[in-house]
Amino acid sequence: MKRIGLIINPVAGMGGSVGLKGTDGNVEEARRRGAVPRATERAKIALAHLAKSTDLAFVTCSGAMGEDALKEAGIAGYRVLYHYTGESSPEDTRKAVRAFLENGTDLVLFCGGDGTARDVFDVCGSDVPLLGIPAGVKMYSAVFAIDPASAADLVLACDRHHLRDAEVMDVDENAYRAGTLKTRLYGIARTPALAGKIQAAKQVYEEQDEERAKAAIAQFIDEILLQGTLYIIGAGTTTEAIARRLSIKKTLLGVDAIRNRRLVAADCDEKTLLALVEKSPDTRVILSPIGAQGFILGRGNQQISARIVRRIGIKNLIVIATPHKLAQTPHLYIDSGDAALDREFGDSIQVISGYRIAQRKKIHR
Numbered sequence: 001m002k003r004i005g006l007i008i009n010p011v012a013g014m015g016g017s018v019g020l021k022g023t024d025g026n027v028e029e030a031r032r033r034g035a036v037p038r039a040t041e042r043a044k045i046a047l048a049h050l051a052k053s054t055d056l057a058f059v060t061c062s063g064a065m066g067e068d069a070l071k072e073a074g075i076a077g078y079r080v081l082y083h084y085t086g087e088s089s090p091e092d093t094r095k096a097v098r099a100f101l102e103n104g105t106d107l108v109l110f111c112g113g114d115g116t117a118r119d120v121f122d123v124c125g126s127d128v129p130l131l132g133i134p135a136g137v138k139m140y141s142a143v144f145a146i147d148p149a150s151a152a153d154l155v156l157a158c159d160r161h162h163l164r165d166a167e168v169m170d171v172d173e174n175a176y177r178a179g180t181l182k183t184r185l186y187g188i189a190r191t192p193a194l195a196g197k198i199q200a201a202k203q204v205y206e207e208q209d210e211e212r213a214k215a216a217i218a219q220f221i222d223e224i225l226l227q228g229t230l231y232i233i234g235a236g237t238t239t240e241a242i243a244r245r246l247s248i249k250k251t252l253l254g255v256d257a258i259r260n261r262r263l264v265a266a267d268c269d270e271k272t273l274l275a276l277v278e279k280s281p282d283t284r285v286i287l288s289p290i291g292a293q294g295f296i297l298g299r300g301n302q303q304i305s306a307r308i309v310r311r312i313g314i315k316n317l318i319v320i321a322t323p324h325k326l327a328q329t330p331h332l333y334i335d336s337g338d339a340a341l342d343r344e345f346g347d348s349i350q351v352i353s354g355y356r357i358a359q360r361k362k363i364h365r
Contacts, residue, residue: 002107003057004155005100006047006078007120009112010064010088012039012135038337039135040069042148043111046133047073049152056155059103061096064088069111079103090119097123107131107158107192109151114171117141121168121189129163129190131155134199134335138300140293142166143191144199146364147298147335147342154192164193196331196364199293213322214241216355221286221320222246230280231258232273232308234301238288238320255303270303277311285309286318289325289332289351294364296349298335306338314344319361320352331364 043066050056051074058078060066065088070078081103082096097108097120107129110120113136121143124130132144133151143166145151154162170186191198218241225231233239233256243250246261254267257276265272277283285304289296296319297304309317321329332349334342348360 001055001057002155002158003059003103003105005081005097005105005108006043006058006060006066006070007093007096007100007108007110007116008039008043008061008064008066008069009093009110009116009135010039012112012116039111040064040072042135042337043069043133044073045148046109046111046145046151046155047075049149050155051075053156059100059105061092065092065096090115093119094123101128107155109133109155111135113137113139114141114169117143117168117189118170118186121187124189126165126188126190129158129192131158131191134298137302138171139199140169140171141186142198142200143168143189145197146199146295146333149339150197154194154197157194158192162192162194163190164198165189166191166193166198199295199333210322210324211241213324213354214238215245217320217322217352218242218245220352220355220357221318225261226282226284227260228282229259230264230276230283232256232268232276232283232285232304233258234285234287234304236288236290238322238325239286242286242320253300255301268303270305270308273303273305273308274311277308283312284316284318285312286320288320289329294329294332296332296334298333298337302337306336306341309336309341310338314341317349318352319349323353326351326353326359326361329361332361333364 059081060078062080062083067080081099084092108120108124109131110116111133117132120130131154133148134144145154165188168186168189170184221242222245235253240250240252248263251267256266257264287296290299334345336342345363348362350358351361352358
């Protein structure tokens with residue numbers, strides 16, 4: 001029987017929809033802006049797929065750090081090895097994982113973001129496999145399943161024949177909130193791996209050819225912008241090239257809105273975007289997938305929520321990426337949090353990759 005240690009960071013991802021770019025150290029501000037917890041719901045999706053397995057035994061933490069999700073998913077027979085009080089903390093995570101390992105856990109299944117991954121790795125190291133159910137704002141580490149359902153598949157497949165080395169990344173939270181992406185390799189973990197089920201670490205491309213490609217994409221987008229149409233511009237250096245061509249200061253790691261080549265709103269949260277969309281019947285969204293990972297929605301741009309995409313319509317999403325990024329990205333992924341919406345994207349999407357150049361890119365299912 002496989003012994004699984006389950007741990008949930010109850011506040012993971014709360015900062016995403018409200019534009020905080022991260023939740024670590026910002027929980028109260030996220031709540032003030034109207035954010036609601038999402039990690040337990042994400043964990044329950046994975047656990048629901050595991051509930052019928054008779055080959056799994058769970059150990060976990062009390063309350064929102066694991067026990068609640070197991071109960072609601074209908075999984076019985078688990079043991080609570082760690083109890084916490086008040087707001088959960090990184091130290092609670094580390095103490096809980098120590099308790100799991102002392103009881104012979106085969107895999108630590110956690111639900112959170114990069115910060116939670118680092119806390120779990122601090123204890124597991126490369127000795128005990130770990131796997132993340134994605135629930136953070138940005139997840140640059142390669143220990144996360146592409147979505148909660150895939151996490152369940154990876155748990156069931158976890159054995160010594162389906163493990164790989166995976167990067168755990170350290171993201172400078174303060175720099176990230178200020179609009180600068182600074183990452184470093186934190187460590188190498190062991191994680192379950194199946195093709196199309198586990199994400200890659202983010203890659204950043206800065207070659208001279210990349211800058212020319214971004215400029216060509218920006219020139220084309222500039223030429224097709226419609227008067228009176230609202231454009232929601234996602235995060236990243238490729239979308240930033242569009243803003244630069246328009247002489248608009250882009251929030252590099254945030255979401256902005258423009259109309260008639262002028263900035264309407266900067267660093268928007270979901271609430272702001274919804275209000276703009278309500279007043280703008282003609283709206284487009286311009287997005288660029290995360291390098292190597294390939295996520296169009298669900299990583300670093302939760303402000304552009306499933307609700308917004310449904311109101312705008314999938315046909316009004318414009319995806320852009322340089323040829324090199326696409327060549328290094330085998331598939332694109334959608335993890336909007338609304339599985340039905342994700343399926344509506346179909347099996348491929350058009351990606352603008354140059355001046356009047358586009359290609360169809362497969363969306364992984």
